[in-house]
Amino acid sequence: MPPLNALKGFEAAARLLSFRKAADELNVTHVAISHQVRQLEDDLGCALFLREGRTVALTEEGRVFYDYARQALETLVTGAGIIRRHGPDADLRIETYITVAIRWLSPRLSRFHAAHPEINFSLNTRRTEWWFDETNTDVAIMYLDRDLPGSLRARTLFEGTLYPVCSPSILGDLSPVVTPADLFGLPLIEVSSAPNDWRDWFRAAGVENVPALRYTKVDTYALALEMAITGAGVAMLNGPFAEEELRRRELVLPVDLVARSRGEWAVLYRADRERDRKIRAFTDWLVADVANEHSHAGPAARGT
Structure with a gap:
């Protein structure tokens, strides 16, 4: 040497x-x-x-x-x-999509900090599709629709679920029983990073020949959700990101069908850091918290 x-x-x-x-x-x-x-x-x-x-x-x-x-x-x-x-005084670096951070993760972080006050963390978000950043991220909450490389490990949080949501006001001119085909005449909102969501949902609803439709395209589920709340259209979501609005009837499912998507939501980390104390504490806590909430969640979260 x-x-x-x-x-x-x-x-x-x-x-x-x-x-x-x-x-x-x-x-x-x-x-x-x-x-x-x-x-x-x-x-x-x-x-x-x-x-x-x-x-x-x-x-x-x-x-x-x-x-x-x-x-x-x-x-x-x-x-x-x-x-x-990665030292004992370093922050646990968490990365996820902006929709997950705003609509799902941020309310949980205070509970995690209460359970583990010795662990400081930083949360970073990205707007569009991305892959695990092995250099700058300790754990990531991601949607997995591909095989993992051997360098990564994942623990499933919940299945991917597709379901349309809209404001009750947008259904005013439709009959009390709305069919999947009735949505063809409504303004639909598509997330540009998930262009197959609507087609996969219509297929699950038994509609194979979907006519050429025009969509308002946005770059995040968070934006699609906000537009749906204001009555701008029907948004297709993937994951439990509208549970509060559904409970308060600010949003409704125009068609009572929640379909399985092609992937699942998971927390990821590097395989060679599987025994890291902070990573284990966060992933163990998050998986347990999701399991506890899942036992009494709404139909959109359970995928039923």
């Missing part, structure tokens, strides 16, 4: 093509950089630089070794950063 300080000095000198600039960057003397490079050359048994007065250039061996030295140091920096972020 080449000396680490010599690797740092070589990498800076090779990147900057200057021993003096490398010395300034690393806050050491020009002589120290020269000594480190010479030590590395003696260790490898070849010249890494061509020295011509105050200018230096990499030899062929130096150009080859620079790529390996840079990758090695970048890997060490990344690893050190991960360890620092």
